[in-house]
Amino acid sequence: MSSTITQAPAEIPAKREISTKPRLSDRVFRGVVTSGGLSSLVILGLILIFLLFNGYSTLKSQGLHFLTSSNWQAAVNDAGQFDAKNSHFGIAAMLIGTMIVAVIAVIIGVPISVGAAIYLTFYAPAFVKRVMVSAIDLMAAFPSVLFGLWGFFVLESSGEYWAKLINKFFSWIPIFQLPAPYVNRSPFIAGLVLAVMIIPIVTSISREIFSQTPLDRIQAAYALGGTRFAMLRAVAFPYARSGIVGGIMLGLGRAMGETVAVYTVLNIVYQVNWHILFSAGGNVASMILLKFGDASPYEIKALMAAGLVLFILTLIVNSLANLIVARTGKSGR
Amino acid sequence: MSSLEKVATPQPRKPWAPTPIDQAKTAGIVAASTLISLLLILVSPLSGKLAFVVLFSIAYLIIDFAVSYAKAGRSAAVDSLFRGLVTTAILIAVTPIVSILFTVWIRGHKGLHWTLFTKDMHNNAFTDPVNQGGLLHAIIGTFLLVIFAMIISVPIGILTALYLTEVRGRFTRPIEFLVQAMSGVPSIVAGLFIYAAILIPFTKTVNGIQGSLALAILMIPTVARTSQEVLKLIPSDLREAGVALGGTQWRSVALVVVPAARSGLITAMILGVARVAGETAPILLLTGGSGTKNFNVFSGSLGSLPNYIWQAFGAGTPESITRAWAGILVLLVIVVILFTAARILGNRKVGKK
Numbered sequence: 001m002s003s004t005i006t007q008a009p010a011e012i013p014a015k016r017e018i019s020t021k022p023r024l025s026d027r028v029f030r031g032v033v034t035s036g037g038l039s040s041l042v043i044l045g046l047i048l049i050f051l052l053f054n055g056y057s058t059l060k061s062q063g064l065h066f067l068t069s070s071n072w073q074a075a076v077n078d079a080g081q082f083d084a085k086n087s088h089f090g091i092a093a094m095l096i097g098t099m100i101v102a103v104i105a106v107i108i109g110v111p112i113s114v115g116a117a118i119y120l121t122f123y124a125p126a127f128v129k130r131v132m133v134s135a136i137d138l139m140a141a142f143p144s145v146l147f148g149l150w151g152f153f154v155l156e157s158s159g160e161y162w163a164k165l166i167n168k169f170f171s172w173i174p175i176f177q178l179p180a181p182y183v184n185r186s187p188f189i190a191g192l193v194l195a196v197m198i199i200p201i202v203t204s205i206s207r208e209i210f211s212q213t214p215l216d217r218i219q220a221a222y223a224l225g226g227t228r229f230a231m232l233r234a235v236a237f238p239y240a241r242s243g244i245v246g247g248i249m250l251g252l253g254r255a256m257g258e259t260v261a262v263y264t265v266l267n268i269v270y271q272v273n274w275h276i277l278f279s280a281g282g283n284v285a286s287m288i289l290l291k292f293g294d295a296s297p298y299e300i301k302a303l304m305a306a307g308l309v310l311f312i313l314t315l316i317v318n319s320l321a322n323l324i325v326a327r328t329g330k331s332g333r
Numbered sequence: 334m335s336s337l338e339k340v341a342t343p344q345p346r347k348p349w350a351p352t353p354i355d356q357a358k359t360a361g362i363v364a365a366s367t368l369i370s371l372l373l374i375l376v377s378p379l380s381g382k383l384a385f386v387v388l389f390s391i392a393y394l395i396i397d398f399a400v401s402y403a404k405a406g407r408s409a410a411v412d413s414l415f416r417g418l419v420t421t422a423i424l425i426a427v428t429p430i431v432s433i434l435f436t437v438w439i440r441g442h443k444g445l446h447w448t449l450f451t452k453d454m455h456n457n458a459f460t461d462p463v464n465q466g467g468l469l470h471a472i473i474g475t476f477l478l479v480i481f482a483m484i485i486s487v488p489i490g491i492l493t494a495l496y497l498t499e500v501r502g503r504f505t506r507p508i509e510f511l512v513q514a515m516s517g518v519p520s521i522v523a524g525l526f527i528y529a530a531i532l533i534p535f536t537k538t539v540n541g542i543q544g545s546l547a548l549a550i551l552m553i554p555t556v557a558r559t560s561q562e563v564l565k566l567i568p569s570d571l572r573e574a575g576v577a578l579g580g581t582q583w584r585s586v587a588l589v590v591v592p593a594a595r596s597g598l599i600t601a602m603i604l605g606v607a608r609v610a611g612e613t614a615p616i617l618l619l620t621g622g623s624g625t626k627n628f629n630v631f632s633g634s635l636g637s638l639p640n641y642i643w644q645a646f647g648a649g650t651p652e653s654i655t656r657a658w659a660g661i662l663v664l665l666v667i668v669v670i671l672f673t674a675a676r677i678l679g680n681r682k683v684g685k686k
Binding site for chain 2: 022026030033034035036039044046115118120134136138139145146149153158161227230232250253254260264285288292303304
């Protein structure tokens with residue numbers, strides 16, 4: 001016993017230096033990964049810079065009229081050159097058109113999406129759920145040109161029929177009036193196509209949020225004898241509300257930036273049109289595509305400015321949406 | 334022993350499951366609503382399949398509400414009404430998918446010919462009969478565009494995801510935010526950006542790589558977010574084990590985390606490809622739409638499926654529109670195959686070898 005105490009260790013190992021300094025390989029690794037991670041910042045910044053750089057001259061010469069006027073005219077003088085003085089670029093009509101079409105899409109698409117998400121989360125049997133979720137996720141991957149052609153050839157005819165019905169019964173509401181009897185290729189039908197396009201996005205976000213509803217609260221509601229609807233009203237809706245609002249705004253952002261489908265379905269007319277059933281409208285993205293084909297270098301600068309406005313607009317809507325969605329998971333009652 | 338075996342295992346009872354009487358009632362409600370809506374269509378000016386569906390849903394909801402009300406009072410009735418409403422919602426949400434798939438097949442299969450996959454359009458117009466010319470050039474073009482977009486965006490996307498899950502430096506929150514903001518960039522804006530940044534100052538003409546760059550911008554957020562989700566699922570035990578064995582972070586990420594997440598990262602890649610394969614707007618601005626095979630993305634106009642569909646649709650004759658639908662059918666088949674592959678890979682258990 002005593003011997004073990006008195007016996008000193010033969011050698012005391014030298015005190016190791018403990019350092020938290022990462023090795024070279026780790027520093028390189030972190031450097032590479034961080035620079036990769038910062039790419040999104042760089043790309044968004046570059047988009048802003050390049051569109052601003054190209055659109056600046058237009059924005060400067062047009063000033064606020066670029067946002068408030070609805071006159072788009074690339075004038076050419078007698079020598080065949082671009083005439084900056086007599087040219088007018090204003091995208092008000094297309095901005096309003098963008099909002100109209102996107103809002104129609106949200107009004108039609110959101111109740112369907114949220115209802116579908118509720119069904120999938122709280123009602124659907126496992127098998128039905130698996131099939132439906134796959135189908136809706138697949139729809140999110142459909143190319144927009146497909147929605148455009150489908151809208152043009154298939155939805156158009158039903159859409160016209162519904163538009164006529166709405167006009168027949170609700171024409172006392174100003175926006176459902178028709179200045180002329182043309183209901184084809186209207187903002188209403190474009191809105192319907194966009195509604196179909198945002199259904200998968202809004203459904204999958206809502207479903208994700210509803211599925212995070214705390215199980216103990218759901219079970220508490222059932223234990224108190226609540227019906228499923230009572231549970232939804234008392235537990236799931238309050239929990240998911242802000243997240244759903246975020247999902248709706250993501251859908252809105254997507255609908256605002258859509259190009260090809262709107263271009264295909266909508267009759268793009270460069271004027272402010274509040275009559276949503278009437279065959280005239282447009283949005284900024286489809287207008288850019290429409291004018292791009294035969295635009296002079298100067299008009300392209302104006303289109304770049306329009307792209308800048310669209311970019312900033314969608315960035316704001318998406319950022320707000322993401323902030324709202326991100327807050328849902330943490331708060332809750 | 335034998336007496337024990339004879340005791341029947343008690344079957345779990347499900348008092349909430351519909352009894353035969355409940356099922357009969359449901360059948361009765363369906364029959365009654367069908368009858369009522371048919372009668373209404375016969376006697377009223379309403380007509381057509383759509384009217385029937387609408388009337389049927391309304392009739393069903395009302396009768397169901399009344400039956401539940403009689404059986405169990407107001408809250409049960411509201412409950413069944415709500416169930417009816419959300420069921421209607423999911424049916425409406427799925428209808429377009431069915432309609433789209435059906436339409437694409439009905440209209441597209443008429444344009445399918447073997448020459449579609451063996452010939453290009455260099456000496457045919459879109460208005461020619463559908464059995465002349467093909468879209469080999471477009472398939473090659475789309476393939477090249479997507480491959481180059483992948484080469485650019487997959488490393489960036491996965492590095493972003495690694496930054497968000499492994500390094501977690503001080504930019505984690507802002508980058509997460511920016512990646513989500515980036516996923517909302519309209520495709521036409523991505524196209525305009527590349528046009529302004531590369532086409533105007535440098536190339537001054539259309540070529541394939543510009544299209545790939547624009548597609549890469551649209552693909553990065555998808556790849557980054559899906560990879561991030563996958564990497565989050567890797568248990569931190571694995572990382573800690575790697576570090577505890579004396580590995581640096583680099584080695585534990587490269588030799589443990591990434592291999593464990595491999596199938597998930599491939600899923601992310603495939604979903605990114607599915608997202609951009611049919612992207613049309615930037616392609617129209619940047620790549621041109623040659624009808625001849627072009628294997629060089631760095632020079633010359635490059636035809637692609639979206640461009641082919643767009644031009645064929647724009648040509649406007651019955652032949653060209655059949656071509657457009659055939660093109661869409663091919664594109665859709667590619668998207669569905671990619672999507673199914675992603676699903677199968679993604680459903681595998683993460684971390685399993």
